[in-house]
Amino acid sequence: MSLTDVIEGTRQATAADPANAQVSFSVANTLVPGTATAVEVRVRDHRFAVDEPAPLGGTDTAANPVEYALAALGSCQVITYQFWAAKLGIPLEQVKVTVDGDLDLHGFFGFADTRPGFTDVRITVELAGPADAADYEKLKQQVDEHCPVLDLFRNPTPTSTTLAQLTG
Template identity: 30%
Template sequence: MGKYIVHSTLRPIGSQVINKLGIHSFLSDEPVAAKGTDAAPNPVQYLLAAVGSCMGATARDIENREDSLTIKSFNVDVHGETTTYADQSSKVTHIDIKIKSETNLDPVDQQTFLNEVVRQCTVHSSLEGSVPMDISFE
């Protein structure tokens, strides 16, 4: 079981938020059109990046456990759509994930590997059922 703690502080400029995680820190912001300063990705972009990053890390973890697997390339494109409602709330309403991977596996084992990446990805599993997602493999 993992436990993660993030401390987020709104800065006095635009919509900038500094996020601190142990020794790491990163900024989030909103575009100028949304009254931000566009100094960093917005939170939804980080959410989508978390999906792709987790799938990549999961692929590497599987490779590290499987002696017969060599990943030559692994790329994930994640596209998200949001909807803004009349009460000004908004939500990510759809995520489209495209995974392109080149390995030393035959086509059947390659598909099994990609299915395992999706199944074991913590971020995907956390969002599954809450946000409709389409996943395709190239």
């Protein structure tokens, strides 16, 4: 199935019932027993690890959470470029996205009253294909407007935490 087929099928499904546009995702995260920072993550039928580098108390067995956040942003950008290129009919042969982020550890460790999140995030997008620069700029504008993970980085998202005590 092509991306244009996916786009059209989704358009038809959401036009028939707007509730079809509402989706939810769930991710389960569990500390690996016997470790200080290693986490097992379960997403549908997929599993992957999260850890911290040694200087932050981990064993460096996997990327850390902020690296995964940057990876989520970069991979969402690549996918959104593909979708919007198909939707706009802009030929696109290759997409490469590099994401760099700066973090001040004062906030995470509570050493200062500083925000614990990223202080700056930079996205570099490299596109290859036969379209002209104006088409790719139009594509970038649509991606900037419609990339879900970019939206998470740019806008506050209502978030709540419920604390429950584990048993056993």
